[in-house]
Amino acid sequence: MHKSIIIANWKLNPGTASEARLLFSAVKKGVAGIRNAEVVVCPPFVYLPALSEIRRAASLGAQDCFWEDKGAYTGEVSSSMLKEFGVTHVIVGHSERRNWLGETDEMIARKIKAVLKEKLMPVLCVGERERDSSGDIPVVVEEQICAALSGLKKGEFKNGIIAYEPVWAIGTGRPDTPDDAARAAIFIRKIVKKVLG
Known part of the structure; x- marks a missing residue:
């Protein structure tokens, strides 16, 4: 039986470090x-140092990273910097970054390689913007997975996570169904096996 993974992406919340510590403590108590x-x-990112000092029952993840370790990349954070604060997971390819910040499949593939280089666990987000009228998982999900995992060798992504995030279901009042999510999981496993063996 696989272990379930619950990932809480706080996005641009809360507003202060003290609120972040309170929320993190409540999460730890709730999941104990x-x-x-x-x-x-x-x-x-700005709350990682404070939370790294109090983490125990919950793992610490990052919402993104850059593909280079250092250099003239204003505002970016490397996976080696994240690792220093006890980060174990890194979200890569989130739909908001794809849509609002123009992240490309090539950028996402480079980020995954950087995360794996530091022996962190990438959380690759994939999903379609529009629901397929037949209910099938569209080819765009396959394209996202194939592009993100391109250049990896068999076994390199063995600890990676793929999070299916159908963009059409976010905040629309039309949630994805458990059956559709199960079909998506089967589809994604087949694609990963095809790409990485």
Whole structure:
């Protein structure tokens, strides 16, 4: 049986470090009795130092990273910097970054390689913007996975996570169904096996 992974992406919340510490403490208390599940909290970058000092029951994740270790990349954070603060997971390819910041499949592939280089766990987000009228998982999801994992060798992504995030279901009042999510999981496993063997 696979262990469940619960990832809480805080996005641009909360507003202060003290609020972040309070929220993180509440999350830790709330998940203390959960068995066979790993909880990963992904706060804004600025709260990582404060939360790295109090993490125990929950793992610490990052909402993104850059593909280079250092250099003239204003505003970016490397996976080696994240690792220093106890980050174990890094979200890559989130739909908001794809849509609003113009992240490309090539950029996402480079980020995954950087995360893996530091022995961190990439959380690759994939999903379609529009629901397929037949209910099938569109080819765009396959394209996103193939592009993101391109250049990886067999076994390199063995600890990676692929998070299916159908953009059409976010905040629309039309949630994805458990059956559709299960079909998406089967589809994604087939694609990963095809790409990485």
